[in-house]
Amino acid sequence: MTTAAAITPAATGRRQARGNPALEQLWDLLDQVKDPEIPVLTLWDLGILQDVEQQGDAVVVTITTTYSGCPAMDMIGDDIRQVLQQAGYANVTVRQRLSPAWTTDWISAEGRHKLREFGIAPPVEASGSKSALLGDKPIVPCPLCASTRTERVSEFGSTACKALYRCEDCRESFDYFKCI
Amino acid sequence: MNNPADNTALVHYAIGLADDALTLGHRLSEWCSNGPFLEEDLAQANVALDFIGRARMLYTYAAGIEGRGRGEDDIAYRRDCREYTNLLINELPRGDFADTMARQLLVDAFDVEFFTALTVSADQTLAAIAAKAIKESRYHLRRSRDWVIRLGDGSEESHQRMQRGFDRIWGYSHELFAMNAAEQGLADAGIAVDRSSLRSAWDKIVDAVLAEATLARPAGDWAVQGGRDGIHTEHLGYLLAELQFMQRAYPGLQW
Numbered sequence: 001m002t003t004a005a006a007i008t009p010a011a012t013g014r015r016q017a018r019g020n021p022a023l024e025q026l027w028d029l030l031d032q033v034k035d036p037e038i039p040v041l042t043l044w045d046l047g048i049l050q051d052v053e054q055q056g057d058a059v060v061v062t063i064t065t066t067y068s069g070c071p072a073m074d075m076i077g078d079d080i081r082q083v084l085q086q087a088g089y090a091n092v093t094v095r096q097r098l099s100p101a102w103t104t105d106w107i108s109a110e111g112r113h114k115l116r117e118f119g120i121a122p123p124v125e126a127s128g129s130k131s132a133l134l135g136d137k138p139i140v141p142c143p144l145c146a147s148t149r150t151e152r153v154s155e156f157g158s159t160a161c162k163a164l165y166r167c168e169d170c171r172e173s174f175d176y177f178k179c180i
Numbered sequence: 181m182n183n184p185a186d187n188t189a190l191v192h193y194a195i196g197l198a199d200d201a202l203t204l205g206h207r208l209s210e211w212c213s214n215g216p217f218l219e220e221d222l223a224q225a226n227v228a229l230d231f232i233g234r235a236r237m238l239y240t241y242a243a244g245i246e247g248r249g250r251g252e253d254d255i256a257y258r259r260d261c262r263e264y265t266n267l268l269i270n271e272l273p274r275g276d277f278a279d280t281m282a283r284q285l286l287v288d289a290f291d292v293e294f295f296t297a298l299t300v301s302a303d304q305t306l307a308a309i310a311a312k313a314i315k316e317s318r319y320h321l322r323r324s325r326d327w328v329i330r331l332g333d334g335s336e337e338s339h340q341r342m343q344r345g346f347d348r349i350w351g352y353s354h355e356l357f358a359m360n361a362a363e364q365g366l367a368d369a370g371i372a373v374d375r376s377s378l379r380s381a382w383d384k385i386v387d388a389v390l391a392e393a394t395l396a397r398p399a400g401d402w403a404v405q406g407g408r409d410g411i412h413t414e415h416l417g418y419l420l421a422e423l424q425f426m427q428r429a430y431p432g433l434q435w
Contacts, residue, residue, distance in 0.1 A: 068312055069205075069226075069233030098237070099308030101315060154219035155323045160226040164219055180315040 010100045017051045018044070026052045026059065029087050033079045036072045037159050040118045043076065047106025050097055058091040059084055064102045067160045067180075104179050115177060116143045121165065123179040140176045142167035152176075189362045190303065191246045192265070193372055195255060196408055198238035199266035202256060203416070204287065205231030206423050207274050216277060223323065227284075230316045237309045257427035261417050262410040269352040271407070271416045275345065278338070281327040282345030288321035289385040290356045293378040302370035325389050332393025343395050350398035355405045356382075363408075 018027055030049060035041045043049040043063065051062040061080050065073050077094040084092045104123040107115075112122035121143045141148050147169035157164040162175040208228035215221030239252035269287065274280050295317055298310035331338040357375045359367070366372035390397050406412065426433055 065233075065312075067230060067233065068237060068316060069229030069231070071229065098305070099311060101308070101312040103315075154223055155319060155326075156219070156223035156226040158222070160229055178319070180319070 023052050032083050036075045040114045041111050045108050045111030059089045060093045062095045062097050064097050066102050119143050121176040123177050144172050145170040191242050194238045194242035196265040198235045199264050200270050201231045202235035203266045204270040210274050234313050241305050257424045261412050265408050267355045267407040273415055278341040278345035282349050284324040285328050286353050288324045289382050291317040292321050293381045297373040329393045332395040347398050351402040351404050354403040
């Protein structure tokens with residue numbers, strides 16, 4: 001699996017964690033867990049899933065929240081426990097890690113592709129780029145017709161992580177996954 | 181932290197910051213279903229969630245280091261007005277949309293500077309919470325700035341109400357920069373942020389927005405303080421009565 005363009009120590013750490021062959025089955029099971037609000041994305045695609053550890057029969061899954069107030073985090077924890085418990089892992093702990101803070105750079109290439117297919121425009125640039133930092137309005141191509149003649153309707157869309165845009169050409173409104 | 185005295189100061193510091201976030205988050209959540217139009221309704225609720233999420237992280241941290249067996253909910257729901265230590269600006273009623281946006285600009289501009297400074301705190305948890313909060317405060321500021329300019333440089337009516345919003349709240353902004361002895365002690369230890377040092381950066385952001393919005397900076401000839409000492413406006417009691425109702429009526433209630 002390839003990941004987003006930005007190579008950061010945190011992104012490398014996630015890939016290394018995933019590369020441990022002894023835990024391959026656990027990682028594959030966790031790919032069944034989707035984001036409750038964007039059900040085409042796995043937790044890995046979205047960059048929420050950080051690490052999995054196993055000691056005896058105890059499994060510890062480490063996740064990082066997207067936004068501080070994301071109301072889906074409790075449900076994500078429940079979903080992780082349910083999937084692993086159904087596969088026979090009775091002792092599952094879900095731990096939240098605060099640092100480093102989640103960034104849209106962790107959304108995988110596969111995740112960006114799936115977002116577009118789903119009708120959500122993926123983040124257009126690395127979160128540390130100049131225009132993202134200065135708050136310039138990015139050019140967000142329409143996920144439906146690929147036109148770049150789009151305008152922002154609201155800083156927030158259906159969830160905190162998205163903004164609402166409208167396409168001037170096909171006239172459809174769409175969600176845009178903001179860069180943070 | 182081996183010295184218990186230091187730990188108490190840190191617990192109070194984290195709870196004060198959490199109280200700031202919770203009271204303002206609650207005020208913003210009051211716009212849910214009352215926003216001027218659907219997109220703005222969603223935006224207010226989303227910003228409210230960011231603040232409430234921030235409060236939860238800070239309460240959870242305070243409860244953990246305090247080690248008295250309290251959880252985040254106990255701290256949020258089982259303290260009365262005098263035990264709340266939020267800065268007064270956060271508890272004021274939401275007023276009209278201009279009042280809400282005037283407060284939001286002042287707080288967002290402050291938070292961008294404050295959390296930037298807190299990311300290098302010697303306390304790793306506070307630094308991690310700040311690293312998360314700063315990303316959110318940056319786009320909060322983008323939005324409150326947009327609204328203040330749009331309303332200030334808008335119609336005669338919107339200009340007048342935006343100006344009135346700033347005139348009404350300005351006296352509460354000074355407390356954002358006030359340090360007390362406990363906070364100064366933590367700042368000297370590299371844990372807390374020296375709020376008083378953020379004033380000129382804040383002035384620069386706020387003055388630039390006011391100028392672009394064709395609004396006048398209020399005179400600044402009155403100031404109200406007391407939140408960190410538990411001395412509040414009459415509005416906090418009503419806010420807590422609603423916020424805490426379920427836990428007061430059914431103590432220990434779980435979802």
